[in-house]
C-alpha cells in the first residue's frame with residue numbers, strides 16, 4: 001500500500017510551471033500513448049519535447065514500447081500534450097505517482113484526456129487489430145483497495161467521493177463512432193468495457209474466464225488510475241483500446257501472449273489509431289476561456 005505517500009499541490013504546480021516556462025504551447029488536450037502507440041506523437045506539428053528524466057517530479061518509464069518523452073505540439077490547430085510512455089503500477093510506482101502527469105496537465109489548463117492502451121480481448125467479437133472505444137471500466141485493483149485517490153483528499157482538485165458512472169464522455173464516444181464511419185473503419189471499431197488488472201503477468205485461464213463472466217470485453221494493466229484522477233479533477237475523458245491479442249480462455253488453446261506481439265500489433269495499427277484520435281480531437285468542442293496554473297483548479 002502506498003496510501004501514506006503524498007504529493008502536495010505545490011509539487012504539481014512546480015512541474016506545471018517548469019513546463020509552461022519552457023514551451024509556448026498551452027495544451028487543451030492531453031494524450032497518453034499505450035504500448036506500441038508512441039507514434040501518435042508524430043502527428044503533432046511545431047513540437048517541443050522533454051525527456052521524462054529532465055522534468056521535475058516525473059517518474060521514469062521502464063517498459064519497452066514506452067519512450068519516456070513528453071511532446072507538446074499542435075494537432076490540426078489544436079494544442080496538445082502527448083505522453084510517449086505511461087507509468088504502470090507493476091513498474092513499482094505508487095498509483096499517485098503513475099497519475100502525477102494528469103494533475104500537472106490540469107494545472108496547465110488541459111480539459112480533455114485521451115487515453116489509449118493495448119489490451120487483450122475477452123469478447124468473441126473483438127479481434128487483434130480491432131479498436132475498442134471504452135464505454136466503462138472495472139477497476140480490479142481499486143475494488144481490492146488500491147486507488148490513486150486514497151489518502152487525504154485535495155479539495156482543490158476534486159471531491160472526496162467522485163462519481164465514476166459517466167467517466168467516459170458520452171458525447172466524445174458518439175463523435176468517435178461518427179468519425180469511424182467517415183474514415184471507413186467502422187467495421188474495426190466497437191464500444192466495450194475495459195478492466196484493469198495489476199500485472200505484470202498476463203492472465204491465467206481461470207482469471208480470463210472470471211473477467212469474461214464479469215462482462216469485461218478487454219483487459220490491460222493501465223488506464224483506469226489515469227481516468228479516475230482525470231475524472232476527479234473534472235476533465236472529460238475519451239479512451240480507446242487497441243486489441244492486440246485474444247486472451248486465452250480455454251485449456252485446449254495453445255496460444256501464448258507476449259509483449260513483443262502486443263507491440264507488433266501496435267505498430268501495425270498505429271496509423272489507424274492516429275487517424276481516429278486526430279479526427280476526434282480536431283472535432284471536439286473546447287472551452288478556450290481557461291485559467292492556467294495557480295487558478296486552474
Ligand SMILES: O=P(O)(O)O[C@H]1O[C@H](CO)[C@@H](O)[C@H]1O
Pocket residue numbers: 033034035063086088116117118119199220221222223258259262
Ligand atoms: O496499457 P498499455 O500501457 O498500453 O500496455 C499494455 O501492454 C503491456 C503488456 O504487453 C501492459 O503494460 C499492458 O497494460
Ligand code: HPA
Pocket residue numbers: 118119120121202203219220221244245246247257262
Ligand atoms: O492480454 C492482456 N492482458 C493484460 N494486459 C494486456 N495488454 C495487452 N494485452 C494484454
